[in-house]
Amino acid sequence: xxxxxxxxxxxxxxxxxxxxxxxxxxxxxxxxxxxxxxxxxxxxxxxxxxxxxxxxxxxxxxxxxxxxxxxxxxxxxxxxxxxxxxxxxxxxxxxxxxxxxxxxxxxxxxxxxxxxxxxxxxxxxxxxxxxxxxxxxxxxxxxxxxxxxxxxxxxxxxxxxxxxxxxxxxxxxxxxxxxxxxxxxxxxxxxxxxxxxxxxxxxxxxxxxxxxxxxxxxxxxxxxxxxxxxxxxxxxxxxxxxxxxxxxxxxxxxxxxxxxxxxxxxxxxxxxxxxxxxxxxxxxxxxxxxxxxxxxxxxxxxxxxxxxxxxxxxx
Amino acid sequence: xxxxxxxxxxxxxxxxxxxxxxxxxxxxxxxxxxxxxxxxxxxxxxxxxxxxxxxxxxxxxxxxxxxxxxxxxxxxxxxxxxxxxxxxxxxxxxxxxxxxxxxxxxxxxxxxxxxxxxxxxxxxxxxxxxxxxxxxxxxxxxxxxxxxxxxxxxxxxxxxxxxxxxxxxxxxxxxxxxxxxxxxxxxxxxxxxxxxxxxxxxxxxxxxxxxxxxxxxxxxxxxxxxxxxxxxxxxxxxxxxxxxxxxxxxxxxxxxxxxxxxxxxxxxxxxxxxxxxxxxxxxxxxxxxxxxxxxxxxxxxxxxxxxxxxxxxxxxxxxxxxxxxxxxxxxxxxxxxxxxxxxxxxxxxxxxxxxxxxx
Numbered sequence: 001x002x003x004x005x006x007x008x009x010x011x012x013x014x015x016x017x018x019x020x021x022x023x024x025x026x027x028x029x030x031x032x033x034x035x036x037x038x039x040x041x042x043x044x045x046x047x048x049x050x051x052x053x054x055x056x057x058x059x060x061x062x063x064x065x066x067x068x069x070x071x072x073x074x075x076x077x078x079x080x081x082x083x084x085x086x087x088x089x090x091x092x093x094x095x096x097x098x099x100x101x102x103x104x105x106x107x108x109x110x111x112x113x114x115x116x117x118x119x120x121x122x123x124x125x126x127x128x129x130x131x132x133x134x135x136x137x138x139x140x141x142x143x144x145x146x147x148x149x150x151x152x153x154x155x156x157x158x159x160x161x162x163x164x165x166x167x168x169x170x171x172x173x174x175x176x177x178x179x180x181x182x183x184x185x186x187x188x189x190x191x192x193x194x195x196x197x198x199x200x201x202x203x204x205x206x207x208x209x210x211x212x213x214x215x216x217x218x219x220x221x222x223x224x225x226x227x228x229x230x231x232x233x234x235x236x237x238x239x240x241x242x243x244x245x246x247x248x249x250x251x252x253x254x255x256x257x258x259x260x261x262x263x264x265x266x267x268x269x270x271x272x273x274x275x276x277x278x279x280x281x282x283x284x285x286x287x288x289x290x291x292x293x294x295x296x297x298x299x300x301x302x303x304x305x306x307x308x309x310x311x312x313x314x315x
Numbered sequence: 316x317x318x319x320x321x322x323x324x325x326x327x328x329x330x331x332x333x334x335x336x337x338x339x340x341x342x343x344x345x346x347x348x349x350x351x352x353x354x355x356x357x358x359x360x361x362x363x364x365x366x367x368x369x370x371x372x373x374x375x376x377x378x379x380x381x382x383x384x385x386x387x388x389x390x391x392x393x394x395x396x397x398x399x400x401x402x403x404x405x406x407x408x409x410x411x412x413x414x415x416x417x418x419x420x421x422x423x424x425x426x427x428x429x430x431x432x433x434x435x436x437x438x439x440x441x442x443x444x445x446x447x448x449x450x451x452x453x454x455x456x457x458x459x460x461x462x463x464x465x466x467x468x469x470x471x472x473x474x475x476x477x478x479x480x481x482x483x484x485x486x487x488x489x490x491x492x493x494x495x496x497x498x499x500x501x502x503x504x505x506x507x508x509x510x511x512x513x514x515x516x517x518x519x520x521x522x523x524x525x526x527x528x529x530x531x532x533x534x535x536x537x538x539x540x541x542x543x544x545x546x547x548x549x550x551x552x553x554x555x556x557x558x559x560x561x562x563x564x565x566x567x568x569x570x571x572x573x574x575x576x577x578x579x580x581x582x583x584x585x586x587x588x589x590x591x592x593x594x595x596x597x598x599x600x601x602x603x604x605x606x607x608x609x610x611x612x613x614x615x616x617x618x619x620x621x622x623x624x625x626x627x628x629x630x631x632x633x634x635x636x637x638x639x640x641x642x643x644x645x646x647x648x649x650x651x652x653x654x655x656x657x658x659x660x661x662x663x664x665x666x667x668x669x670x671x672x673x674x
Binding site: 016018019021022023025026027028029030031032033034036037039040043044046047048089090092093094096097098101102110113114116117119120121122123124125126127128130131132136174177181205206207208210228231232234235236237238242265268269272273276277280283284287290291294295297298299301302 | 368392393395396399400402403404405406407409410411413414416417420421424468469470471472473475476477479480481486487489490492493494495496497498499500501502503504505507508510511512514515519520533536537540564565566567569570590591593594595596597600601604622625626629630640643644647650651654655658
């Protein structure tokens with residue numbers, strides 16, 4: 001400590017060795033993070049480009065890159081979208097229940113319970129999906145085929161194992177529920193108290209209060225929560241890989257049959273072990289496609305969040 | 316707070332005045348009665364052998380009687396309000412269903428195989444019954460440990476940079492934004508990155524434990540930066556100023572004043588980050604691979620890990636399949652216990668060691 005009281009040679013701040021080292025370490029750690037992100041993009045590109053350019057006869061699938069990856073992109077997008085359609089209303093409902101309907105003292109505990117869902121490892125979700133959910137969904141799919149078969153999504157024939165893209169979507173929906181709920185809840189709680197009280201004072205019921213005061217305030221937050229959830233759903237691997245029974249190259253709107261499109265991430269997980277040569281590069285290139293898609297979705301979501309700085313705690 | 320402000324049952328008063336001012340209302344016991352009835356119907360159906368989902372559906376349908384009753388007595392607006400209350404509450408119940416179901420399934424199927432042998436034997440040369448997850452436990456602990464060793468210094472120093480040194484300059488805004496974006500990197504992409512990186516140095520088909528650590532670090536660093544940053548921001552500026560006023564240099568202020576104050580929160584963040592990556596499967600499947608033997612060397616060859624072990628056991632169970640599937644559930648339960656334990660530790664640390672008066 002005495003060293004700090006040593007006489008200064010010049011006016012102005014003295015730069016000490018310790019200070020210089022410490023700030024250097026901190027700054028380089030920050031820059032390293034940027035480098036890592038750049039490195040992810042760079043190395044995926046380096047290893048991926050040979051895959052994009054590979055001849056059809058050099059790879060296992062016997063197809064050139066874009067025809068090979070297109071059904072996977074389709075599967076990824078449809079799985080994530082359906083998961084989002086299932087999860088969004090539930091997440092908004094749960095968040096509203098925790099923030100405004102449940103007794104305030106219970107709210108935090110209920111929040112922990114939902115957060116517990118986020119702590120469950122994806123492989124456990126996969127196990128649950130394949131061994132519990134899929135068999136239990138079979139009667140539902142049969143019913144859907146019999147009664148709603150005219151809708152292209154439920155055209156059937158219904159899968160006998162339940163390992164359909166619909167089951168995968170439900171598992172994905174459960175997996176993205178916690179993050180969406182957490183963000184929605186955080187934003188609902190930030191609604192200005194005066195807006196809520198004003199609505200109630202004018203005689204609004206609780207639902208009208210939510211519609212008049214909470215939702216207009218929270219709209220952008222809900223949108224970004226949905227997009228972050230979409231980002232998670234796009235990249236989720238193991239749960240889909242385990243649950244889905246895949247037929248390569250399928251592009252179909254049918255959600256309940258036994259021929260399903262795979263997703264990019266699941267396809268990588270399933271094929272990487274046996275892949276060699278250019279096939280590996282093709283898989284890495286498909287990973288690059290996934291990286292670009294999720295990066296764009298997250299980028300957009302974070303831009304929306306950042307426009308409202310006070311939401312930054314909702315991470 | 317809002318509940319106290321919502322329209323309440325009117326107090327006592329002359330009946331005609333009450334009617335005029337408030338309009339007809341359901342009796343105060345109305346909602347409780349309907350929900351009670353719904354639960355009784357559901358329980359009765361379940362006990363008489365209807366399956367759980369249908370019974371739950373019945374509870375829900377009977378609960379919808381409340382808004383129907385309300386629309387007759389109270390009119391459309393109040394009925395909509397009650398309908399939404401029922402819907403919102405059932406959304407929460409719906410969200411709890413998978414949690415309860417997962418915990419129940421994993422615990423009931425996983426406890427069967429848990430034994431001393433299960434934790435202390437590897438799968439080497441095991442066909443059919445027996446064997447254990449020793450090799451996977453070793454791998455998981457080593458790989459996650461190495462990931463923590465890589466990530467913690469980078470994460471904490473980056474957070475220190477953001478809070479103490481950056482002063483909101485453009486670089487820091489970019490770092491903060493990209494860290495947020497990085498939290499959304501799919502785990503499999505992190506695995507592919509590690510593979511692409513190691514292939515450049517070690518040639519095709521590389522499988523290494525340390526590669527798994529690198530992949531997990533990519534996932535762990537952004538979580539660490541965010542949580543540490545939030546904690547450092549909570550340290551009151553007065554503490555820093557008091558330290559500067561005593562002539563303490565900046566780096567000693569950070570090291571001796573700011574960090575110890577925020578330590579509990581930082582440790583909580585680290586624990587939660589570890590809990591998050593310890594269950595990651597996809598990157599380890601790519602770069603660490605799977606093996607039946609125990610491997611203590613992060614830099615040499617394949618390493619088994621708990622999540623990958625559970626995945627492989629269910630994916631290729633062999634013949635007969637039951638033993639392998641049982642082991643998968645056992646591994647899943649072990650993993651779940653580790654994750655829950657880490658979460659619990661994190662909560663306890665933040666509860667007991669955070670400075671009093673905050674949060």
